[in-house]
Amino acid sequence: MATKILIPTPLRPYTDKQEAVEASGATIGELLTDLTTRHPGLKAHLYNEQGKLRSFVNLYLNDEDIRYLQKEATPVSASDTLSIIPSVAGGSR
């Protein structure tokens, strides 16, 4: 079962410049594991050194922030679309 994943501009160099790719899995966690297996360059930018999703990486299943669903345990189906949407943050100190 393949689910569509939308890739933001800064990560497209790791998906052969594709705006959308497909990955397989029954949950968002499984989907992300398959995604980063197919496109290994994504891993360091999605996950921190502890293997947790970085705080400025937002994942939306269709239009819902997965933090308000079941996070990475959220079930997915082939008709769903997962969007990776950056927050952009910084500061002087």
Add this chain to the structure above:
Amino acid sequence: MRRSDLGPGVAAAIRRHGEETFPHECCGALIGRDDRVTHAVALPNTTEEGPRRRFLVRPSDYQMAEKQASALGGELLGFYHSHPDHPARPSQFDLDHAWPNFHYVIVSVMAGVSKVMTVWFLKEDRSSFDEGELNGDENPDSHPAASVHG
């Protein structure tokens, strides 16, 4: 060395935004193609951690910036922000939150007046930033004019 070529009016728009929001940080999107920035789009700083030293572009504004880039026939190349009363060098916080492949333009705003402007690119291993070559900014603080003889 990677480079950012700022088109007409882009540097001036970034400087104006940084001065308008001083002593708070400003932020915005850089739109263009390849390494040429044709538009600087001001975005709201939605941080809840103190806008004098932080900025945040929320996901909905990020999406809007990508759509605007497409509408303008370009790509989202990166983001700019200001460092009020601080040098135009990326902080550890900037590094911790950076995205790869983006142009990060920083303008230092000292006592309400924009000064040095720089551009940075995240290293692939996320260990630090590389400074890039910034072109198209006429401000003398960023590009000291050669002395005139004769």
